[in-house]
Amino acid sequence: MSQSLEQGKRKLTAKDAITAGALGAVCIAIRFLFMLVGGVSPYVWFATHFIDAILIGPVFMLMVAKVQKNGPFLLTSLITGVVLVAATWMFPITGLVGGILCELCLRAGQFRQKGWLMLGFFCFNLGFIGDFLPLWFTKESYLEYAAQMMDAGYMATMEGLLTWPVFGVIVLSILVGSVLGSLLGMKLMRKHFVKAGLAQ
Amino acid sequence: MIIFDHVTYAYEGKETPSLRDCTFSVKPGELILLTGESGCGKTTIIKLVNGLLQHTGGGTLAGTVMVGGQDVAQTPLWELARTVGSVFQNPKSQFFNLDTTSEVLFGLESRGASHDEMEQALESAVQVCGVGPLLDRSIFALSGGEKQRIACASAWAMGPELFVLDEPSSNLDGEGIRQLREILKQLKKAGKTVLMAEHRLWYAADLADRVFYLRSGQLEREYNGKDFLALPEEERRSMGLRSIAEVPVSSPEPSPAAGADGLMVRELRATYNGAAVWEGVSFHAPRGQITAITGQNGAGKTTLARCLCGLMKEQSGTIFWDGKPLRRTERRRKAFLIMQDVNLQLFGDSVLAETRLGNTATEQEALTTLGRMDLAQYADTHPMALSGGQKQRLAVADGCLSGKELLIFDEPTSGLDYGHMLEVSRRLRELAEQGLCVVVITHDGEFLRESGAWTADWLPNDKQP
């Protein structure tokens, strides 16, 4: 039978790593695209994670179904953080934490139970919140440096938005987005991926 | 070198085995050609020899496969890699690295070889596979044939005694296939054992020591190389095999009647990244006729196809349809393109849904067309679950049902066996007879002959190969 079965089901095979790499590339592409779009206005920027979460749902579900082991999400989260670290140094850190939490959720649900999958996906998406953290945690220095580039109108809107309740709304939006994304993911899984024999 | 002992293999989730009670042996230094219709089990044998099915497959295996004295099921893949070198069908997806030299040495680097070992292997690969001029370049810049040569070099560099190739010529044009043939000759000269699965027999049949003919998963007949070459035409056709001799890409038909119907191209010029891809292109593809675009330069032909469909804007020149010039956006509405890589143009979640996407065909019409393409039984299957050849036929069916008048097919027969190639040529002839304008980009000489296509003299004379 398959090599990985003999050595214990936990070990990531090269095929798993490559699948994680390929689907991870799709994740990064989507996130990066919306990061650029986010520059238009603070409202848009804060909404991008919501959109990301919805779009990445199918990718996440496919990865879970194909690999069925711990590892790929941590890897993808970490790598996304590393590749996009130019945006903020917080990325690899939140990526690491988000990835670990995600893996724990998945393992709890044995890679199958929908509730745990959704929760895991939420953690995975939270792992990307690194680009917002400096705004809230180091508010003054961020405002100072941003004032050099952005115009007064943008700054005024931004200042008004950098409150903790708004942060809460963002986290909530990521949660809602994750749920929607999971649903979208599961729908596409049924409709296409499973039918095509790509995964179970 | 290879021993198959009563091997039966069924893929995961499939009830009927793809290979049944297969027994044969291959001596060192032999070149064996595996052939048969689509789905006969050729690829299954290849993947059992290089161990992919036993170790990453998940299906059920009965019987033993021994390679170089080792039981494949018991030997880890990375160890098998020292005995068996593999070359796959699709040049695009075999590459791990971004530059050619690293790709050639990939196997050696994986096993931690020393620098001297790598240097020797590189020298040797350059000599045997002729990849010298290709080294130290970006993989994305290579043509299909060049990529396959790198893949062969990569397999060679690991120094295995046995090479397995799974339809390596599938995505190659004439030049690429010739280069592949040279490498096969070198492999033979070096005394290596070669096992190849192929539809296209003409470039390898005379090199084969033995030919195995498979049908429905069973090894039906075994031929001595010479006997196979001597097979009469009708017998070869009844076995569903492609021509054994090379059919040259030429046009025996006389030039079409002068007239302005259908597609007419005058003095077309296209550029890519600032450099001209081609210029001075002029030809006439009338309605009611299959016009073939041939030529060595793969990139040039696909660019032409995209330009004709309105997916790309031409730099200068005019494209006429039924006598009137046609702008880019209008061309998009008039034309349909079946691409080389059909995977990216199949969208529906079932074959039937796919054929009815974006057009006005009724269910009955769609089913009839599918029936003609031998796909009716797959109406509810997901397009991506089909085999490569089936997907190609599905894309052709899409074209037939699109209701558009200008149909362009880019290599529609590249992976097809004889029977299916005939089907495609019949469908195209039907379309032409209905008064549509059919343009085919191909290097498949046998297909050209069967379909009665007329080869367009599209490149200006000084650019002809």
Place this chain on the structure above:
Amino acid sequence: MRKNIRPSFLDPRTKILIWLLANVVVFTWSPAVFQLSVIIAYLILFLVERKGTMLAGLLATYLAILAIQYWLLPLLPGSLATVFATVTYFILVFPCIAGGAYLIATTSVSQFIAALEGMGAPRSFSITLAVTLRFLPALRQDLRHIRDAMALRNIRGFDEKLECIYVPMLMGAAQTAEELSESATARGIESPGKMSSWRPIGFHIQDVVVTLLFLALCVGGICCKGVLP
């Protein structure tokens, strides 16, 4: 026919280290003079490795963004200006981008993996990273093909369009991953033991010199923070 291997100037691990240091220079909002020095240092490194075209490309982009920031922005009305503001963000993190580009352009995949394994990273991490980087350009090509195909069919509705872009792309990625892993495993990527690299890796005097230089810029930047603009 001997191929002259030009050994890489710096070990990949050094490149990673100086990139991290460049990141620190940027994110501690060091004075402009230090950020500029980092950029100049990278430009010199590019020259040393004879990557002239890439150097020219980066310089052109940098100057273009500078032009937008100082000439175009003040001319635009407020809302339009914020759109371009994203672009100006790149100026601030330009040292990081230059560093990343340098790392990718001058290190081969196997060098990178060998270096990572030298630092103790598990092979699955290096494989995933390498494959991710290899896939990104391929995804762009695929997207173009899909959009071409969609343009020729009448696909109506936002839902439909999204599905039509997304599904083939994901399936294409999964399929390519499948074929790629076949090719890689058949060549022994799962070999136990460390991966070696054709282009040699190893530390030399230039690694020490360049690291010290970047370290100096880093420390200097932090110390001179209040002092210089």
